Amino acid sequence: MIFLLMRRLVQTALILLGVAAITFLLLYALPADPARMIAGRSATAQTVANIRHELGLDQPLLAQFWAYLKGLTEGNLGRSYAQKTDVGALIAARLPATLILMAAGIFVEVLLGLFLGVIAAVRRGGPVDRFVMMASFVGVSAPQFVAALLLLYVFAVTLAWFPMSGFGTFAHVVLPATTLGILGAGWYARMVRSAMIDVLNQDYVRTARAKGLSSARIVFRHALPNALLPVIAMIGIDIGQFMSGVVVVEAVYGWPGIGQLAWQAIQQVDIPIIMGVTLVSALAIVLGNLVADVIAPLIDPRIRAR
Amino acid sequence: MTFPTAAPTVLTVNKLCVDARTPEGLRRVLDDISFELKLGETLCIAGESGSGKSVTSLAIMGLLPKASLQIASGSIALEGRELSRLSNSAMRSVRGGDIAMVFQEPMTSLNPVMSIGAQLTEAIREHQGSQGNTAEAVALRMLDAVHITEPAKRLKQFPHELSGGMRQRVMIAMALSCRPKVLIADEPTTALDVTVQAQILKLMDELKREFGASIILITHDMGVVAQMADRVVIMQAGRIIEQGNALPVFNAPKERYTQDLLAAVPRLGAHAGTDGPPRVSPQIGEAPALDRAPVLTVRSLDVTYGKATGWLFGKKPPASAVSGVSFEILPGQTLGLVGESGSGKSTTGKAVLGLIPFTGDVVIDNCNIGGLSQRQMRPVRRSAQMIFQDPYASLDPRMAVGAAIAEPLIIHGLANKGERGDRVAELLRRVGLDPDAASRYPHEFSGGQRQRICIARALALNPKLIVADESVAALDVSVRARVLDLMLELQETLGLAYLLISHDMAVIERMSHNVAVMRSGRIVEMGSRRSVFESPRDAYTQALMAAVPIPDPALRHVA
Numbered sequence: 001m002i003f004l005l006m007r008r009l010v011q012t013a014l015i016l017l018g019v020a021a022i023t024f025l026l027l028y029a030l031p032a033d034p035a036r037m038i039a040g041r042s043a044t045a046q047t048v049a050n051i052r053h054e055l056g057l058d059q060p061l062l063a064q065f066w067a068y069l070k071g072l073t074e075g076n077l078g079r080s081y082a083q084k085t086d087v088g089a090l091i092a093a094r095l096p097a098t099l100i101l102m103a104a105g106i107f108v109e110v111l112l113g114l115f116l117g118v119i120a121a122v123r124r125g126g127p128v129d130r131f132v133m134m135a136s137f138v139g140v141s142a143p144q145f146v147a148a149l150l151l152l153y154v155f156a157v158t159l160a161w162f163p164m165s166g167f168g169t170f171a172h173v174v175l176p177a178t179t180l181g182i183l184g185a186g187w188y189a190r191m192v193r194s195a196m197i198d199v200l201n202q203d204y205v206r207t208a209r210a211k212g213l214s215s216a217r218i219v220f221r222h223a224l225p226n227a228l229l230p231v232i233a234m235i236g237i238d239i240g241q242f243m244s245g246v247v248v249v250e251a252v253y254g255w256p257g258i259g260q261l262a263w264q265a266i267q268q269v270d271i272p273i274i275m276g277v278t279l280v281s282a283l284a285i286v287l288g289n290l291v292a293d294v295i296a297p298l299i300d301p302r303i304r305a306r
Numbered sequence: 307m308t309f310p311t312a313a314p315t316v317l318t319v320n321k322l323c324v325d326a327r328t329p330e331g332l333r334r335v336l337d338d339i340s341f342e343l344k345l346g347e348t349l350c351i352a353g354e355s356g357s358g359k360s361v362t363s364l365a366i367m368g369l370l371p372k373a374s375l376q377i378a379s380g381s382i383a384l385e386g387r388e389l390s391r392l393s394n395s396a397m398r399s400v401r402g403g404d405i406a407m408v409f410q411e412p413m414t415s416l417n418p419v420m421s422i423g424a425q426l427t428e429a430i431r432e433h434q435g436s437q438g439n440t441a442e443a444v445a446l447r448m449l450d451a452v453h454i455t456e457p458a459k460r461l462k463q464f465p466h467e468l469s470g471g472m473r474q475r476v477m478i479a480m481a482l483s484c485r486p487k488v489l490i491a492d493e494p495t496t497a498l499d500v501t502v503q504a505q506i507l508k509l510m511d512e513l514k515r516e517f518g519a520s521i522i523l524i525t526h527d528m529g530v531v532a533q534m535a536d537r538v539v540i541m542q543a544g545r546i547i548e549q550g551n552a553l554p555v556f557n558a559p560k561e562r563y564t565q566d567l568l569a570a571v572p573r574l575g576a577h578a579g580t581d582g583p584p585r586v587s588p589q590i591g592e593a594p595a596l597d598r599a600p601v602l603t604v605r606s607l608d609v610t611y612g613k614a615t616g617w618l619f620g621k622k623p624p625a626s627a628v629s630g631v632s633f634e635i636l637p638g639q640t641l642g643l644v645g646e647s648g649s650g651k652s653t654t655g656k657a658v659l660g661l662i663p664f665t666g667d668v669v670i671d672n673c674n675i676g677g678l679s680q681r682q683m684r685p686v687r688r689s690a691q692m693i694f695q696d697p698y699a700s701l702d703p704r705m706a707v708g709a710a711i712a713e714p715l716i717i718h719g720l721a722n723k724g725e726r727g728d729r730v731a732e733l734l735r736r737v738g739l740d741p742d743a744a745s746r747y748p749h750e751f752s753g754g755q756r757q758r759i760c761i762a763r764a765l766a767l768n769p770k771l772i773v774a775d776e777s778v779a780a781l782d783v784s785v786r787a788r789v790l791d792l793m794l795e796l797q798e799t800l801g802l803a804y805l806l807i808s809h810d811m812a813v814i815e816r817m818s819h820n821v822a823v824m825r826s827g828r829i830v831e832m833g834s835r836r837s838v839f840e841s842p843r844d845a846y847t848q849a850l851m852a853a854v855p856i857p858d859p860a861l862r863h864v865a
Contacts, residue, residue, distance in 0.1 A: 225420075
């Protein structure tokens with residue numbers, strides 16, 4: 001376990017370095033000029049040049065990147081061009097809201113996916129199975145903003161069960177989390193179903209049947225833990241998918257998280273914020289995988305042995 | 307061995323019929339099955355694949371897959387209580403309680419994520435209502451009863467930490483833990499090594515007495531039947547062909563099918579006193595003139611698995627799979643490589659064909675393949691081909707048989723389109739199939755026919771050496787005998803050399819000129835077949851031979 005953590009630490013550093021380099025290059029290649037955006041349309045060439053110098057944008061690319069990395073090692077994510085404040089502080093202020101949204105989204109996704117997937121597998125071939133498969137297909141195919149608008153129309157406008165937007169109470173979380181979770185729930189339902197069908201055909205499930213155990217015990221004690229293994233690995237990878245969903249969902253529901261921060265920063269070509277959010281997302285993905293790697297051996301003794 | 311007829315009947319199966327649901331409607335898979343199991347006896351249900359012996363056991367357990375199989379008529383009664391019409395929950399208490407089952411595959415029959423203890427106590431709690439410590443104490447006693455060492459430690463272990471033989475012992479402990487009246491064992495030793503098989507059979511016999519259970523033993527292996535059975539039921543294609551006490555069925559089988567089945571069973575020692583395998587082709591004079599130079603020479607072959615993997619602390623200690631193996635094979639001769647699982651015999655076969663990295667010398671047809679690249683290997687591959695174990699998995703299901711056989715010709719650029727068809731037809735005829743087979747697909751053929759197709763594919767390049775790794779292990783005895791005859795005939799007419807890898811001593815004896823016995827990656831004994839089989843020097847070879855069940859109930863040595 002200590003070896004795993006140490007290996008992961010080195011890997012994480014390398015991954016973050018790679019992500020930083022690629023993002024930096026991409027942003028540099030953009031036709032938009034951040035100095036001009038900050039100066040405004042009517043600014044003179046001199047003002048733009050001054051701003052450019054002030055931000056260090058007139059330096060060679062490599063020098064800029066080096067300076068940025070040096071800042072990173074000191075825990076400094078740089079200063080926002082537009083908001084003139086520390087990026088680290090901006091992200092830190094927004095991060096809790098996003099984490100709440102993500103946790104709730106993953107909860108909805110996994111719970112719904114597991115529930116539907118297990119039911120479909122146990123009732124394989126029946127009407128329940130067919131309904132779940134169709135519903136999951138719709139869930140997977142519907143773009144997130146469409147799902148968001150539909151949920152808003154039904155539950156916020158027509159039924160008025162939940163608020164349209166905002167942040168603060170439990171009721172505020174429900175619709176954004178559901179929107180975020182629906183897409184993944186569709187994937188998970190399909191994955192859990194096929195994993196469960198596979199496991200239910202295994203010899204050890206036949207052994208469990210031959211012992212005279214109840215169906216519930218066979219499904220939940222014998223089959224489900226085995227079917228969960230691929231799902232857990234998937235959740236780790238899924239965090240990346242989630243981050244892109246967060247940007248859309250936060251925008252639609254006016255959720256004050258880093259997704260919104262990123263959205264504004266992209267419009268203003270506020271490179272330090274974009275960099276910061278990208279790095280935090282990459283870190284989240286790496287951490288998600290690490291958590292999956294730590295949980296998997298708790299379920300599967302065969303991994304523990306290695 | 308013979309039972310007083312006064313022994314009470316435990317289980318009665320009467321006129322049982324089972325139908326399979328197919329797209330074309332119902333198809334009868336069990337027809338009019340009737341037999342009785344008396345208290346304390348071992349009843350063996352024997353038959354080849356598709357005979358319905360496993361379906362019979364699942365029907366008794368009430369475990370027929372509902373979607374595909376259903377009981378059409380007949381009755382299954384346990385001590386007078388009808389089982390086939392019991393409700394699901396009533397059947398649950400019978401299952402694992404009154405009737406318990408042990409399955410074929412110990413490697414996959416235990417849940418990999420549950421500890422041995424959890425899996426054992428689960429059944430005990432379910433059927434005996436005992437709580438916490440009591441169940442654990444029973445589990446401990448059971449592990450002790452099946453002679454597992456350090457039972458307390460095993461309870462906390464997981465299946466992957468146990469060997470196949472130990473897992474099967476755990477399965478037996480689990481099955482007997484609720485003191486069932488009937489124990490159904492479906493091919494319980496088929497997946498095990500022959501020495502482990504002998505131990506498990508002995509254990510079952512011992513526990514039958516100790517626990518007072520009656521046993522239904524389902525097997526394809528007439529040797530096992532002879533060792534274990536008080537009475538025998540012979541099944542074929544869903545019907546009972548013959549049943550009766552073991553001795554009369556073996557000594558004077560009434561039915562033609564039983565006679566054929568018993569005749570096809572290879573017997574160890576059947577070829578004593580001869581040097582080579584029996585001739586099977588009629589035209590003795592036409593044997594090709596053969597070089598005396600070996601077609602394959604192996605010198606100090608070493609294979610090591612698990613080189614350093616991953617970066618940064620990700621190293622596994624390398625494990626030696628084969629070490630210091632040397633042998634040679636002359637044209638037209640067969641070297642039988644025999645050993646138990648993990649002995650390194652398959653690894654040796656793969657190394658000989660350059661399919662895995664190795665050190666040492668492997669000289670095929672005067673060409674040393676050590677250190678050759680895949681590209682340089684290509685011409686050598688023409689001289690050495692392989693036939694695999696599983697004829698179902700080693701043919702591409704989406705490729706017509708003709709295309710599969712022609713593929714090596716295409717890869718080696720040996721025949722143009724016109725010639726290819728003729729060559730494929732010739733090869734199919736050679737292995738005893740109709741040339742029309744070329745346009746059909748693998749699923750249209752039986753296991754034996756598929757193995758013939760695999761042989762035809764291996765022959766396409768006119769190889770001098772064929773490595774046959776457990777090539778008949780997946781086939782029924784009668785089919786097996788015919789495929790072995792085909793291989794012998796090809797050897798006589800084409801002068802082929804075989805490296806025959808098998809765990810089956812009888813197959814090795816029938817086919818080989820020379821025999822090498824492997825254990826833990828080394829050859830422990832090598833010599834002519836006659837010397838190895840008739841006067842084995844090594845203790846391991848002797849143990850291996852002694853463990854082979856003899857298909858004659860009069861000579862049983864297990865119990």
